[in-house]
Amino acid sequence: MSISLEDIKQAEILLRGKVTKTPLLESDEINDQLGGRVLFKAECLQKTGSFKIRGATNKLASLNEQDRKRGVVAFSSGNHAQGVALAAQLLGISAKILIPQDAPAIKIVNTRAYGAEVILYDRYREDRAKLANDLVPEEGRIMVSPYDDETIIAGQGTVGLELVEQLKSIQAAPDILLCPCGGGGLVSGVSTAILEYHPNLQIYAVEPDNFDDTRRSLLAEERLSNVAGHTSICDSIVTERPGEITFPINQKNLHGGISVSDDWVVKAMKTMFIRLRLVLEPGGAVGLAALLSGALSLTGRTAVVILSGGNIDLQQYIKLLHENK
Amino acid sequence: MSISLEDIKQAEILLRGKVTKTPLLESDEINDQLGGRVLFKAECLQKTGSFKIRGATNKLASLNEQDRKRGVVAFSSGNHAQGVALAAQLLGISAKILIPQDAPAIKIVNTRAYGAEVILYDRYREDRAKLANDLVPEEGRIMVSPYDDETIIAGQGTVGLELVEQLKSIQAAPDILLCPCGGGGLVSGVSTAILEYHPNLQIYAVEPDNFDDTRRSLLAEERLSNVAGHTSICDSIVTERPGEITFPINQKNLHGGISVSDDWVVKAMKTMFIRLRLVLEPGGAVGLAALLSGALSLTGRTAVVILSGGNIDLQQYIKLLHENK
Numbered sequence: 001m002s003i004s005l006e007d008i009k010q011a012e013i014l015l016r017g018k019v020t021k022t023p024l025l026e027s028d029e030i031n032d033q034l035g036g037r038v039l040f041k042a043e044c045l046q047k048t049g050s051f052k053i054r055g056a057t058n059k060l061a062s063l064n065e066q067d068r069k070r071g072v073v074a075f076s077s078g079n080h081a082q083g084v085a086l087a088a089q090l091l092g093i094s095a096k097i098l099i100p101q102d103a104p105a106i107k108i109v110n111t112r113a114y115g116a117e118v119i120l121y122d123r124y125r126e127d128r129a130k131l132a133n134d135l136v137p138e139e140g141r142i143m144v145s146p147y148d149d150e151t152i153i154a155g156q157g158t159v160g161l162e163l164v165e166q167l168k169s170i171q172a173a174p175d176i177l178l179c180p181c182g183g184g185g186l187v188s189g190v191s192t193a194i195l196e197y198h199p200n201l202q203i204y205a206v207e208p209d210n211f212d213d214t215r216r217s218l219l220a221e222e223r224l225s226n227v228a229g230h231t232s233i234c235d236s237i238v239t240e241r242p243g244e245i246t247f248p249i250n251q252k253n254l255h256g257g258i259s260v261s262d263d264w265v266v267k268a269m270k271t272m273f274i275r276l277r278l279v280l281e282p283g284g285a286v287g288l289a290a291l292l293s294g295a296l297s298l299t300g301r302t303a304v305v306i307l308s309g310g311n312i313d314l315q316q317y318i319k320l321l322h323e324n325k
Numbered sequence: 326m327s328i329s330l331e332d333i334k335q336a337e338i339l340l341r342g343k344v345t346k347t348p349l350l351e352s353d354e355i356n357d358q359l360g361g362r363v364l365f366k367a368e369c370l371q372k373t374g375s376f377k378i379r380g381a382t383n384k385l386a387s388l389n390e391q392d393r394k395r396g397v398v399a400f401s402s403g404n405h406a407q408g409v410a411l412a413a414q415l416l417g418i419s420a421k422i423l424i425p426q427d428a429p430a431i432k433i434v435n436t437r438a439y440g441a442e443v444i445l446y447d448r449y450r451e452d453r454a455k456l457a458n459d460l461v462p463e464e465g466r467i468m469v470s471p472y473d474d475e476t477i478i479a480g481q482g483t484v485g486l487e488l489v490e491q492l493k494s495i496q497a498a499p500d501i502l503l504c505p506c507g508g509g510g511l512v513s514g515v516s517t518a519i520l521e522y523h524p525n526l527q528i529y530a531v532e533p534d535n536f537d538d539t540r541r542s543l544l545a546e547e548r549l550s551n552v553a554g555h556t557s558i559c560d561s562i563v564t565e566r567p568g569e570i571t572f573p574i575n576q577k578n579l580h581g582g583i584s585v586s587d588d589w590v591v592k593a594m595k596t597m598f599i600r601l602r603l604v605l606e607p608g609g610a611v612g613l614a615a616l617l618s619g620a621l622s623l624t625g626r627t628a629v630v631i632l633s634g635g636n637i638d639l640q641q642y643i644k645l646l647h648e649n650k
Contacts, residue, residue: 023348025370028411029438044602045350086353106599113354270639274431277369277635279602310602314595318643 002249003150008157008193011058015158018057018090020046022159024166027275034291036298039172040276041163044284044310048110050236051159051186051308052076052083052146058155059144060087068093073141075099075132078107079236079309080146085114096141098132103235104281104313147185148243157189163304164197174201175301178287180308181205181214181257182237184246190306191253202255204296206286208232208262214242214250215257223247233262233320236283236309258296264289266324272307273321282320284309327574328475333482333518336383340483343382343415345371347484349491352600359616361623364497365601366488369609369635373435375561376484376511376633377401377408377471383480384469385412393418398466400424400457403432404561404634405471410439421466423457428560429606429638472510473568481511485518488629492523499526500626503612505633506530506539506582507562509571515631516578527580529621531611533557533587539567539575540582548572558587558645561608561634583621589614591649597632598646607645609634 025040043051060072071094074084081097088095095116099108100123112118121131136143145152167174177194179187184205191203205214210230217224225241232238242250265282268289272278287305290296350365368376385397396419399409406422413420420441424433425448437443446456461468470477492499502519504512509530516528530539535555542549550566557563567575590607593614597603612630615621 020348020350023345023370025345028372029435045348047353049602110354273604273639273642277374277604279598279604314598314646317598318647321639322643 003154003157003189003192005193005196007150007154008161008189011154012158012161014061015054015057015155019054021162022046024163025276029275030271034298036300037302038291038298039167039174039302039304041159041304041306042278043159044278044280044307048079048082048086049309049311050079050083050284051156052079053086054158055152055155055185056080056083056087056144059149059151060084060091060093062151063142067142071095071139071141072144073097073132073135074144074146075128076146077235077238078103078111079311081111081116082107082114082311084144085111085116089115096135098128100128104311104316106313107311147183148245150245153185153189153246153249155189156186157193159186159306160190160193163190163194172302174198174304176296177201177203177304177306178206178258178290178296179203179306180237180283180286181207182239182283183243184214184250185243186306186308187254188246188249192249195253203253204290205250205254205257206290207237207257207259208234208265208286209259211238212257212259213239215259217242217247218251218254218257221251234265234283234286236281237286258290260286260289260293260295263324264293266320267292270321270324278307279310279312279317280307281309281312328479328482328514328517330518330521332475332479333486333514336479337483337486339386340379340382340480344379346487347371349488350601354600355596359623361625362627363616363623364492364499364627364629366484366629366631367603368484369603369605369632373404373407373411374634374636375404375408375609376481377404378411379483380477380480380510381405381408381412381469384474384476385409385416385418387476388467392467396420396464396466397469398422398457398460399469399471400453401471402560402563403428403436404636406436406441407432407439407636409469410436410441414440421460423453425453429636429641431638432636472508473570475570478510478514478571478574480514482514482518484511484631485515488515488519489522497627499523499629501621502526502528502629502631503531503583503615503621504528504631505562505608505611506532507564507608508568509539509575510568511631511633512579513571513574517574520578528578529580529615530575530582531615532562532582532584533559533590533611534584536563537582537584538564540584542567542572543576543579543582546576559590559608559611561606562611583615585611585614585618585620588649589618591645592617595646595649603632604635604637604642605632606634606637
């Protein structure tokens with residue numbers, strides 16, 4: 001089970017006109033500060049505020065007429081929820097989505113606004129996969145996995161194809177790419193696309209401290225789970241373990257993993273506010289956090305940093321940025 | 326004294342590769358809320374955080390060798406300052422810039438970071454034009470006006486040419502265009518460009534309440550000044566009266582002026598945070614404020630809203646958005 005460049009090219013054709021071609025942005029000040037060049041792929045400016053609409057649209061548009069009538073079910077910490085809900089709305093498909101009750105309110109409100117039925121659950125006391133799987137036989141709905149699905153991965157991979165074109169137009173040849181990583185759908189898709197054109201690019205999955213399952217799994221060469229009992233502000237990328245389909249792809253494509261503290265994540269969010277005037281959610285800012293923290297040196301090099309999402313409640317944003325000095 | 330489409334096309338060639346082609350963004354939620362379609366031209370994502378780099382670069386690159394050696398002087402509430410400072414740095418020209426001491430700190434810090442010499446003055450007790458003009462004979466510097474200069478206006482007009490191309494690519498035909506207006510440089514340039522391709526487009530200058538000199542001047546058919554003693558949070562667009570060169574162009578091109586309260590401006594900034602994940606400065610958000618306030622109805626129509634800048638101090642941003650319910 002894997003995906004090819006051709007799958008991603010097919011997805012790009014299917015997504016044309018349905019998703020935003022997000023800009024590649026740059027800040028002279030950040031370049032000076034880090035001693036290299038950083039090109040930011042602003043998926044926080046994507047429809048629904050994150051890249052997830054790409055995979056969701058590719059998946060739902062690929063369903064046959066009969067499956068569309070069955071409707072879909074998904075579980076998500078919020079960004080995949082919005083992606084599935086909007087894609088379902090545009091295609092006239094019924095959607096039921098399970099979201100943890102402590103997810104950012106904006107993600108829950110938006111998912112409902114896109115017409116999906118939202119079921120809230122307690123992420124510490126209920127098993128979300130079991131809850132969602134129960135709905136498949138009960139109601140006959142199609143399950144839309146947030147990352148462990150080739151069609152989803154191919155959709156997210158279109159970020160990589162856009163990058164290839166945008167890098168070419170400014171004649172930039174990046175040395176490294178940093179991508180936020182939860183289950184690994186985005187980085188597996190993006191890496192599959194971009195390595196075809198930039199074979200020497202070193203690609204890193206970036207995760208929050210204590211949720212660095214992909215980093216540790218890459219080192220151990222097997223899928224390891226995170227130790228329970230930790231928390232992180234990066235709600236969109238705290239997953240239990242690497243995906244079954246995504247992990248072998250990432251093993252083949254990635255140079256390694258990096259983990260970052262919440263404190264560096266907030267510094268990265270603040271830097272994005274000041275330097276690029278972009279609102280990032282914590283999980284969307286981990287790539288820059290890895291550079292700011294010095295976990296990876298940029299000196300004399302060019303990096304692509306994927307800003308994967310910008311959905312955060314205003315009060316939480318104010319609280320985080322106000323408290324961080 | 327006026328400018329033509331050809332001047333703007335020349336500016337566009339000169340600016341190629343030096344400024345960001347900013348994206349045209351859209352929010353389904355805002356469209357639903359307002360009952361029409363809004364296309365946002367995100368100049369807050371421009372280098373230096375505002376469109377001002379366009380005019381400044383066009384002006385400074387147009388100077389001959391001898392004038393470049395003389396250096397430049399400018400007065401600005403902060404965005405023009407950053408534009409002139411960065412353009413001067415890139416072209417190796419000495420820049421001295423007068424900024425009011427109560428301007429947002431970020432604008433002063435960035436102007437200095439671009440290598441310009443900053444002179445702070447008291448905007449309520451000193452005449453900035455006189456201060457700057459004194460430096461012209463004293464040091465022989467070239468004065469770079471923030472708006473009353475054809476080369477500056479032509480540079481700002483490139484926003485309009487980009488819009489023409491972007492509107493064509495999505496096959497959109499806007500009915501109205503809302504543009505923030507201080508001295509009128511941006512709206513005079515943009516209107517000159519876009520009306521050549523969309524002759525029926527209704528273009529509005531949007532200003533803060535009590536600083537609606539362009540709105541009132543258009544009605545009176547002569548340049549009127551604002552009444553002293555008022556304040557506004559929209560620091561980037563509080564000017565005393567319409568420009569000498571910009572006003573006749575705006576008289577010819579504009580449908581009218583609209584003024585908005587600070588309260589609606591903050592609501593627009595908040596909407597941009599939630600819906601498009603963009604940081605706007607108050608002056609950059611007045612176009613959306615005009616639609617949200619109902620000053621202009623969008624029902625069944627398509628609007629272009631120019632988001633002219635995003636430079637605001639984090640603490641001020643937090644304060645404004647936190648207090649506005």
